Amino acid sequence: MYICLCHGVTESAIRAAVTGGARTFRELSFMTGCGTQCGSCAKQAQALLEECLESPQSQKQPARD
Ligand code: FES
Numbered sequence: 082m083y084i085c086l087c088h089g090v091t092e093s094a095i096r097a098a099v100t101g102g103a104r105t106f107r108e109l110s111f112m113t114g115c116g117t118q119c120g121s122c123a124k125q126a127q128a129l130l131e132e133c134l135e136s137p138q139s140q141k142q143p144a145r146d
Pocket of ligand 1: 084086087088115116117118119120121122123
């Protein structure tokens, strides 16, 4: 599923970024480009980031794009 349409960032890409070390929205944006254009994805991306950080197990789920 696409989270950021401006940059084509998927849910699995965000999970991969968290696995790769993103711990803040700023880091996530830097690594994926998510939220750096229109910003309409920011709330959903932030929620997914927090979900991944709270439940590291969810990072291991297979991609559902
Ligand atoms: Fe992510 Fe526009 S949808 S910056």
